[in-house]
Amino acid sequence: MGLATVRTLRSRPAARRFLSLCSAAQACSPFSPKISAPDLISHLFVSTLFLAMAVPAAPVTAGHRRFDYDVIVVGAGIMGSCAAHAAASRGARTLLLERFDLLHGLGSSHGESRTIRDAYADARYPPMVRLARRLWADAEAESGRRVLTPTPLLSMGPRGNAAVLAAARNAGAEEVDVVGRWGGAFRVPDGWVAAVSDHGGGVLNAAEAVKMFQALAVKKGAVVRDNAEVVDIGKGPGVEGGVVVATSAGEVFSGAKCVVTVGAWTSKLVKSVAGVDLPIEPLHTMVLYWRIKPGHESELAADAGFPTFSSYCDPQFVYSTPSLECPGMIKINYHGGPPCDPDERDFVSGGGDVVERVARWIDEFMPGHVETAGGPVERLPCMYSMTPDEDFVIDFLGGEFGEDVVTGAGFSGHGFKMGPVVGFILAEMAMDEAGVELGHFKINRFDGNHMAKDKDDKGL
Numbered sequence: 001m002g003l004a005t006v007r008t009l010r011s012r013p014a015a016r017r018f019l020s021l022c023s024a025a026q027a028c029s030p031f032s033p034k035i036s037a038p039d040l041i042s043h044l045f046v047s048t049l050f051l052a053m054a055v056p057a058a059p060v061t062a063g064h065r066r067f068d069y070d071v072i073v074v075g076a077g078i079m080g081s082c083a084a085h086a087a088a089s090r091g092a093r094t095l096l097l098e099r100f101d102l103l104h105g106l107g108s109s110h111g112e113s114r115t116i117r118d119a120y121a122d123a124r125y126p127p128m129v130r131l132a133r134r135l136w137a138d139a140e141a142e143s144g145r146r147v148l149t150p151t152p153l154l155s156m157g158p159r160g161n162a163a164v165l166a167a168a169r170n171a172g173a174e175e176v177d178v179v180g181r182w183g184g185a186f187r188v189p190d191g192w193v194a195a196v197s198d199h200g201g202g203v204l205n206a207a208e209a210v211k212m213f214q215a216l217a218v219k220k221g222a223v224v225r226d227n228a229e230v231v232d233i234g235k236g237p238g239v240e241g242g243v244v245v246a247t248s249a250g251e252v253f254s255g256a257k258c259v260v261t262v263g264a265w266t267s268k269l270v271k272s273v274a275g276v277d278l279p280i281e282p283l284h285t286m287v288l289y290w291r292i293k294p295g296h297e298s299e300l301a302a303d304a305g306f307p308t309f310s311s312y313c314d315p316q317f318v319y320s321t322p323s324l325e326c327p328g329m330i331k332i333n334y335h336g337g338p339p340c341d342p343d344e345r346d347f348v349s350g351g352g353d354v355v356e357r358v359a360r361w362i363d364e365f366m367p368g369h370v371e372t373a374g375g376p377v378e379r380l381p382c383m384y385s386m387t388p389d390e391d392f393v394i395d396f397l398g399g400e401f402g403e404d405v406v407t408g409a410g411f412s413g414h415g416f417k418m419g420p421v422v423g424f425i426l427a428e429m430a431m432d433e434a435g436v437e438l439g440h441f442k443i444n445r446f447d448g449n450h451m452a453k454d455k456d457d458k459g460l
């Protein structure tokens, strides 16, 4: 959105409310005692949504006809697909470029399940999850598809583990007798706490969700191109700003704004196009499916009310979704994995000791119900994009690009559920100079000696 449009917005009541909230956000740290961080996030998001609903989208393209597109999104995982949908929904002429086939399995958004849960030790995330649930529901309604299966959410861990206590508190979870409730599926040690929020969990069908947002983006007028690897992003010529995006096939597109959502490739691409070092480390990890012991298959199924769960036990953070997409099997995974080069992964043995860690956890906590002999039935390689504090990076790239390039990255193994919220924010940042201010997701938090900033257990 050009400056002229922003000036017009300032005279509208909805925009005035939004802009005053933004300046309030800019004036106070997200940790300000006057306005709590979760409230700030939800206020910003809600006001942003309000603005988007209250203000007609038409002016967005008015000043940018000299560019091929208003917004060029690079990378069509869940974040890029949601950002393209959000931008196109506001009337922007949007191009989404993906390096591989659409729905390929080489990044982070493939497979058939991701957890959605509102139990986070860090209180800034549950409001995002709650908004994400609304946006998931909106997209389901708009597309006529179903991608989210709600489930109860179980969080368990040693009573002395601050993260599990905070996560349960932030989710409004209540302590339960897990053994009684789930027929002895879990063996919970003495001194552990187990808390359930009945509506806090769920399983997202990952591939279906990406497909849904791509289809919605196309319906709103976006152009989606696969096998289009972006090799360069340059500053637009002249004083009008904008960007020029080049692919390995020699195609060149101009755009008023660019959104970079390239997952585990972010550090490489951002370094090569902007010379900026981002501490986002690709990790090779795996989606693991384990055989349920005969006779227990239906007990561990989503439709029997079996929960999505997280087990906090430093250094093990193990999580699971109930049996759903592969009947007779249950997905139980470890949060983490060894560093990798996204272009040269060892798909056979690159996962380090992830399998052994999960098998040890199963043998201790679910020995009667899940089989570990022979290892997992299925292993699906995947990548995390890890930041030192496991918080996201959502920011303008700055430097010569100023506010013309915005990136969403470093989702640290817990981003999928937030896709619609992140996509919405990225599109807003690209299209609206009023923007949203999310201090704790900014790149400059890594300046100086913040590489080992404290990390609450973010889990998944």
Ligand SMILES: Cc1cc2nc3c(=O)[nH]c(=O)nc-3n(C[C@H](O)[C@H](O)[C@H](O)COP(=O)(O)OP(=O)(O)OC[C@H]3O[C@@H](n4cnc5c(N)ncnc54)[C@H](O)[C@@H]3O)c2cc1C
Residues within 6 Å of the ligand: 074, 075, 076, 077, 078, 079, 080, 097, 098, 099, 100, 106, 107, 108, 109, 110, 113, 114, 115, 116, 228, 229, 230, 231, 261, 262, 263, 264, 265, 269, 285, 286, 287, 333, 382, 383, 384, 408, 409, 411, 412, 413, 414, 415, 416, 417, 418, 460
């Ligand atoms: C095993 C595993 C389990 C997980 N479980 C959960 C969970 O339960 N809950 C949860 O919320 N999150 C979970 N996550 C995290 C979540 O899946 C990721 O945070 C999310 O998928 C990241 O999406 P993305 O769009 O940023 O990255 P990606 O999906 O990797 O998308 C980036 C895209 O950019 C493309 N690209 C790269 N370079 C270029 C280029 N130069 N030009 C054009 N395109 C390019 C890539 O091909 C890719 O398609 C899990 C992740 C893994 C690996």
